[in-house]
Amino acid sequence: MKKTKLFAAIGGVGLVLASVFLIAADHVDAPAVAGTTTDIADLYAFEGDNPNNTVLIATVQGPLAPGDQSNNAQFDEDVMIQFNIDLDNDFIEDRVIQAVKRGDSMYFFGPAEPAITGLNSTVATFATRTAVKISTADDVQTAVSENGMSVFAGPRRDAFYFDFNRFNMVVSGAVAPEGFLPPAEASDFFENLNVLALTVEVPNALLGEAPVHIAEAAGLVDPGVLPSTYNVWATANRKQ
Amino acid sequence: MKTYKLRLLFVAICTSLLFVGCNDDDDNGNIIEVATCDDGEMNGDETGIDCGGSCEPCNEALDFSGTYVQEDSMGRPGINTVFSGSDAVKNDFNNTIPSDRAAFTPIFENTLEFYHDVYALSLGLTEDDIDYETNILGLDAPTLAFVLAQTDALQVAPNAPTSYFTPGGTFLTGRNLSDDVIDVSLILMFGGEMGNRFDGNNGTPQLTSDGVDAGDRDFTGGFPYLETPNL
Structure with a gap:
């Protein structure tokens, strides 16, 4: 027994x-988001090939099998993917970069100070807008905004x-x-699996000054051990 | 007044130069009109000034109004999926903003201990025989739970190289595509102070590495940094 x-x-x-x-x-x-168009698979954030830039990548709707599942996967016009950047260690977004699909293109807004923070968001239509045609496996489209931010949206091999x-x-x-x-x-x-990916490469100057590393601010490491860092997270938000 | 005249003259000279330029290039005598999406005129197949047709859709046609409500949220890899423990808590975590997650710290600590209980039982021991031990970063269970639950974002250094965690090196400065976040997570959970507590040696199970790396993935291709999809 x-x-x-x-x-x-x-x-x-x-x-x-x-x-x-x-x-x-x-x-x-x-379970509330599994298998839906708001399901975030991964978030990556790293120094760009140009060290003055930060690269932000969010992957969604993964993993997708090669073939029909990947070919038929679509971004959802009712979903806004948002990169959140905290500049003062309070874990409330001070800058956002948003991505919303319309037609055959992905529209990126920002970086901008959001009009509101929290669980509810609005699209920062007052901010710099950059459109890029959504890529396919054999038609890769990228765009560079007037503020110097590069953008991409489309299916990619899963890096995870x-x-x-x-x-x-x-x-x-x-x-x-x-x-x-x-x-x-x-x-x-x-x-051998895929994801739908959003990549932005943004000049650090557009994001602002990074605060002291949160591990230092929390007293977990000695001062100066770690560099100043942004706190970055991604959210997937559905239009009500 | 004088300034105005000078400007007019300048414009006239520039305009004439422009026409001369055109004529010079126009060796068959025909005027070549090139409509572009940034010439400030509605031309080509555009339906508005520099928009519509083969240009970007016109602003008026696009509606970005309304309120968008958070359904999923992610900072560091694996946090919600690994530490929330139950479906209800997982949904809860996604519907909570990062600055309001104190309630998840004790839940995460329980889950951390729960994993150790699992391995204790699988090794034929009792739950009390194996507990989490302070990890390679010097974090005890309550502190690790705090860090995971209440600072759940990627810390990203704008002025330093990126590393999720390099033993003996830098850490928490972002997440590269190539970073082995699974092994890092396993080391921080099961590695103890030296990072090798359960590493498959000395009769221990291998719980500090899943044995796989990025394989033949290539992240050196530049923007957009990810590879073309598998067909």
Whole structure:
């Protein structure tokens, strides 16, 4: 009896964790958004090839299988993807870059100080607007705004990598008590999958001054150990 | 008055130069008119000044009004999916703004311990036998939970190289496409103070690396930085 309970507990745990990690970046997360056009898969933010620029990438609706699923995936005109940039460590957005689809194009607004912050947003139509035709696999379109921001929207290979199948076994405990596999045996679940991607490369001068690193501000590292940093997150927002 | 006349003269000279320029290039005698999307005139197939037709759609045709409500939110990779633990909490997390997530800190700490209980049981031990240990960044469980729940954004350095986490090097300055965020997350959760607590050696399960890297992905192609989709 006890043993049965134990396995039931482990099995239950496994299920919870499996739904969890389908994962890890944010690939298929909460049930309310899983499989919908507001489902964010990943967020990347890094120094551009031009070190005066920051690159922001949000991927959505992933993972998509090659073929029909990828070819038929569409951005949603009722969804606004927003990059949020916090400049004073209060985790409230001070600058936003927004992307909204209209027709065959993606329209980017900003960077701009948002009219309102919080769960509700409005499109910053007062800000610099940059349009780019949404790319396909063999027709890649990019555009550069008058303020120097480069933009892209379209399907891309998923950059996220993870041995997801092995993970499911690992979290089932007894199935794989030795844990993950050595590199020669491990397998990247996302290797041949795709996502819909938004890329913007923005001059740092348009974003403003970055505050002291939050880890330093929170007293977790000594002063000067880490550079000043923006706090950046992405949101997917549906028109009401 | 004098200034005005001078300006007029200047305009006249420039205009004449422009026509001369045109004529010089116009070797067959025909006037070549090139409509562009930024010449300030409605020409070509445009339906408004520099818009419509083969140019961008005209402003008037596009409606960006209305209120958009947050449905999904993401800062660091894997936070909500890994630490929220239940479907209800996951939905809750997505519908909460980053500055208002104090309530998630104790939930995340419980989940962190819960994962260790899972492995304790899978190794034939009891839940009390294996607990989270302070990680390579020196963060104990409550502090790690705080960092994960209440500072959930990518910290992005505008004036320094990007690294999600490089053991012994820089960390929390952004997320590169190539960064192995899974291994980093596993090390911070299961690596203990040295980063190798459960690394598959000395009879421990391998919980600090999933064994895969970026493989044949190539992120060096410049903007838009991601590769063409798999066909």
